Amino acid sequence: MAWYSSLILCVSFILACTIFSKCDASEDNPKLHIVYMGSLPNTSYSPTSHHLSMLQQVFDENDATNSLIHSYKRSFNGFAAMLTNQQKEKLSQMEGVVSVFPNRKLQLHTTRSWDFLGLVKSVKRSRAKESDVVVGVLDTGIWPESDSFKDKGFGPIPKHWKGACSGGYNFTCNKKIIGARYYTEDKTARDAGGHGTHTASTAAGNYVPSASFYGLAQGTARGGVPLARIAAYKVCDETECSSSAIMSAFDDAIADGVNFISLSLGGSFQNPFDEDTLAIGSFHAMAKGILTVNSAGNSGPSPTSVSSVAPWMFTIAASTIDRKFIDKVVLGNGKTLTGISINSFSLNGTKALIAKKNGGSGSTTCPEQDPNACNCLDSSLVKGKIILCDETGSVDYPSGNPIGSIIHDPTKGSPAFVTPLPSLMLPSIQYQQLKSYTNSTKIPKAEILKSEIIKDISAPKVADFSSRGPNTIVPEIMKPDITGPGVDILASFSPVAPPSSITYDKRSTKYNIISGTSMSCPHITGIAAYLKSFYWDWSPAAIKSALMTSAKPLKGSKNDVGEYAYGSGHVNPISAVHPGLVYDISVDDYIQMLCNLGYDNEKVKVISGKSNACSKATHRSLVRNLNYPALAIAVNSTTSFTIKFKRTVTNVGLAKSIYKVAVTPNPKIKITVVPNTLSFKSLHEKKSFVVTVTGGKLPLQTVTSSLTWSDGIHHVRSPIVVDIL
Numbered sequence: 001m002a003w004y005s006s007l008i009l010c011v012s013f014i015l016a017c018t019i020f021s022k023c024d025a026s027e028d029n030p031k032l033h034i035v036y037m038g039s040l041p042n043t044s045y046s047p048t049s050h051h052l053s054m055l056q057q058v059f060d061e062n063d064a065t066n067s068l069i070h071s072y073k074r075s076f077n078g079f080a081a082m083l084t085n086q087q088k089e090k091l092s093q094m095e096g097v098v099s100v101f102p103n104r105k106l107q108l109h110t111t112r113s114w115d116f117l118g119l120v121k122s123v124k125r126s127r128a129k130e131s132d133v134v135v136g137v138l139d140t141g142i143w144p145e146s147d148s149f150k151d152k153g154f155g156p157i158p159k160h161w162k163g164a165c166s167g168g169y170n171f172t173c174n175k176k177i178i179g180a181r182y183y184t185e186d187k188t189a190r191d192a193g194g195h196g197t198h199t200a201s202t203a204a205g206n207y208v209p210s211a212s213f214y215g216l217a218q219g220t221a222r223g224g225v226p227l228a229r230i231a232a233y234k235v236c237d238e239t240e241c242s243s244s245a246i247m248s249a250f251d252d253a254i255a256d257g258v259n260f261i262s263l264s265l266g267g268s269f270q271n272p273f274d275e276d277t278l279a280i281g282s283f284h285a286m287a288k289g290i291l292t293v294n295s296a297g298n299s300g301p302s303p304t305s306v307s308s309v310a311p312w313m314f315t316i317a318a319s320t321i322d323r324k325f326i327d328k329v330v331l332g333n334g335k336t337l338t339g340i341s342i343n344s345f346s347l348n349g350t351k352a353l354i355a356k357k358n359g360g361s362g363s364t365t366c367p368e369q370d371p372n373a374c375n376c377l378d379s380s381l382v383k384g385k386i387i388l389c390d391e392t393g394s395v396d397y398p399s400g401n402p403i404g405s406i407i408h409d410p411t412k413g414s415p416a417f418v419t420p421l422p423s424l425m426l427p428s429i430q431y432q433q434l435k436s437y438t439n440s441t442k443i444p445k446a447e448i449l450k451s452e453i454i455k456d457i458s459a460p461k462v463a464d465f466s467s468r469g470p471n472t473i474v475p476e477i478m479k480p481d482i483t484g485p486g487v488d489i490l491a492s493f494s495p496v497a498p499p500s501s502i503t504y505d506k507r508s509t510k511y512n513i514i515s516g517t518s519m520s521c522p523h524i525t526g527i528a529a530y531l532k533s534f535y536w537d538w539s540p541a542a543i544k545s546a547l548m549t550s551a552k553p554l555k556g557s558k559n560d561v562g563e564y565a566y567g568s569g570h571v572n573p574i575s576a577v578h579p580g581l582v583y584d585i586s587v588d589d590y591i592q593m594l595c596n597l598g599y600d601n602e603k604v605k606v607i608s609g610k611s612n613a614c615s616k617a618t619h620r621s622l623v624r625n626l627n628y629p630a631l632a633i634a635v636n637s638t639t640s641f642t643i644k645f646k647r648t649v650t651n652v653g654l655a656k657s658i659y660k661v662a663v664t665p666n667p668k669i670k671i672t673v674v675p676n677t678l679s680f681k682s683l684h685e686k687k688s689f690v691v692t693v694t695g696g697k698l699p700l701q702t703v704t705s706s707l708t709w710s711d712g713i714h715h716v717r718s719p720i721v722v723d724i725l
């Protein structure tokens with residue numbers, strides 16, 4: 001029923017077609033492809049004419065110009081074009097071409113949340129620097145008239161900004177939204193779906209007092225960095241995003257001068273970096289000092305469901321906050337049952353009839369229907385009544401015209417959704433009680449009440465839908481990296497989009513409550529930007545390290561490897577501002593990791609612009625020495641093992657300080673850290689250490705631990721995860 005849970009399988013169709021070459025020549029219709037050519041050459045060079053001349057070599061007549069959809073030429077080199085498989089094959093062989101990807105369809109994946117994180121309204125801000133930060137949001141566009149984006153009190157546009165306001169018809173920027181571009185067919189950066197307005201306002205929206213969803217979740221809506229600027233890049237329509245559009249947006253955003261890229265979308269598979277356009281785009285961003293923050297995905301809780309796996313991306317899981325939406329239904333017999341929903345409607349004290357069946361035998365419109373299903377409703381049975389749905393799924397409201405709905409939700413831990421009419425979801429026991437009541441009486445009736453808010457003392461907990469690790473592409477890189485609020489988040493919305501994302505819902509609203517890693521991602525973007533306002537020169541890796549090493553691990557669900565759900569833990573912005581030590585990573589370090597992974601010189605050159613980058617000795621086993629703020633490895637369970645990780649920390653705390661290490665014991669493994677004390681004499685001094693993890697034959701089970709450097713003030717924690725090959 002939620003947009004985020006429907007995974008569209010275009011990707012697998014395209015892949016099946018190329019891997020098995022089942023597409024015979026008669027079906028070789030031109031399809032959109034991305035021809036990726038790596039970094040821009042240093043010399044004077046005209047990318048577009050080069051792209052056209054390449055296309056002319058594979059097209060018979062003058063079709064080359066028509067086939068070229070877009071040239072990437074500002075931050076990296078390449079183009080998008082309509083190509084047949086034959087043309088694609090020829091182009092792949094041409095000099096300078098790194099890879100040719102079929103265009104993929106990717107999925108889009110408050111107020112209380114900031115207080116919950118401790119980033120209260122009165123928090124110390126570095127006002128001048130914060131207003132220099134530009135957050136680039138690649139999403140469904142933005143609603144420029146939203147209160148979250150008014151520019152009252154904003155100073156001049158930051159000097160480093162080189163972008164443009166190209167939002168299309170009737171789209172004006174201001175000193176808050178300083179840039180807008182679109183890559184979609186509707187030719188406007190205006191947001192018709194609401195998702196982009198929600199994510200942008202969560203990251204960097206203004207303070208807006210008295211925001212609520214029909215009185216629910218009332219409070220001050222605000223982003224993590226309310227003083228920062230926003231640049232909107234519309235790469236998605238209401239439901240889908242295309243990878244060629246995302247490449248264009250990366251190309252522009254990097255050249256425009258954004259400081260962060262917030263990317264609340266993704267695919268559904270783990271792909272090698274050289275086949276992952278998000279990984280490629282974000283590599284170029286990282287090389288220019290721009291951190292890309294990416295949602296982990298909403299395909300959890302199954303293992304390996306996280307699709308964002310590159311180490312230079314910041315991959316964000318979603319967890320609950322202490323505010324929970326519940327809803328009650330009062331039955332004709334006086335009994336009250338409690339479920340969940342975000343139901344803004346009231347039946348005003350009147351009980352409505354409950355439909356005993358929705359279709360099935362005796363029904364003219366839905367005779368084949370299971371009488372307890374809701375995907376086909378017979379209006380003669382349900383009009384003006386409350387329907388009961390035995391299963392979650394799409395509900396056929398328009399044909400049935402019911403007055404309300406009660407839906408059985410056997411899964412625990414699903415978030416509450418905005419409903420298009422009085423509606424709630426009941427867990428199994430309560431739903432059975434409702435069914436026996438309707439069975440036991442001739443004229444069953446009920447009143448569905450408006451939602452209430454309760455305090456959820458179990459928060460924060462990782463949401464079931466949040467995509468999980470491990471990372472199968474590079475097991476040494478723990479993914480996801482961190483978790484933040486992503487359940488039932490209030491933020492600004494597009495007034496032309498239905499708040500329940502069901503078109504039957506004709507309401508127009510300035511704020512909406514949505515769940516997803518799409519919502520946790522901009523929280524972390526906002527916090528990363530908050531950090532940058534204090535440490536303008538920090539690398540993307542240093543900012544990421546500060547957030548990860550200060551995060552707090554959560555209680556995982558049973559039998560789960562917690563780290564695969566929440567990474568380093570729940571974000572803690574106040575501690576992150578004073579991390580003590582950071583694990584920094586340079587562009588060269590990432591390049592060396594690619595070499596160690598087995599990428600050849602040519603591939604690495606076109607990604608990074610460096611010639612003969614892999615001249616140093618490379619070895620697969622060195623990948624684990626990437627200076628990541630988490631330690632992960634996959635070992636062979638049939639043999640004992642000794643694994644050494646090398647790490648280097650940079651002192652960003654007190655000039656003179658002594659850090660001692662502590663390790664969380666785990667009886668299955670032995671961990672030693674040498675040296676176990678680090679004495680710093682100055683700021684930015686670096687110290688290295690080696691972590692040795694030894695173990696016997698492990699049963700088929702992941703083992704976790706952690707190490708923490710502490711000077712008594714700062715606690716710099718890294719999880720250690722040993723997985724089984």
Ligand SMILES: *[C@@H]1O[C@H](CO)[C@@H](O)[C@H](O)[C@H]1NC(C)=O
Nearest residue numbers: 040041042043608609610611
């Ligand atoms: C490209 O130009 C920059 C500065 O203009 C220079 O430092 C760099 O070495 C050049 N790279 C190549 C591969 O020629």
Ligand SMILES: *[C@@H]1O[C@H](CO)[C@@H](O)[C@H](O)[C@H]1NC(C)=O
Nearest residue numbers: 144145169170171190495496
């Ligand atoms: C521009 O868009 C806004 C918001 O939809 C609308 O209120 C306004 O009338 C539009 N103006 C024009 C000239 O179309």
Ligand SMILES: *[C@@H]1O[C@H](CO)[C@@H](O)[C@H](O)[C@H]1NC(C)=O
Nearest residue numbers: 345346347348349350403422
């Ligand atoms: C309940 O009252 C509100 C406010 O008067 C009204 O808007 C709404 O339509 C009423 N609901 C029903 C089901 O009558």
Ligand SMILES: *[C@@H]1O[C@H](CO)[C@@H](O)[C@H](O)[C@H]1NC(C)=O
Nearest residue numbers: 432433434435436437438439
């Ligand atoms: C309701 O009645 C139907 C038909 O008599 C029966 O199959 C079902 O088990 C009953 N459900 C409950 C919860 O009593």
Ligand SMILES: *[C@@H]1O[C@H](CO)[C@@H](O)[C@H](O)[C@H]1NC(C)=O
Nearest residue numbers: 635636637638639640724725
């Ligand atoms: C694990 O080690 C054993 C013994 O050396 C070897 O036969 C097996 O192939 C290894 N398994 C993996 C997954 O590497």
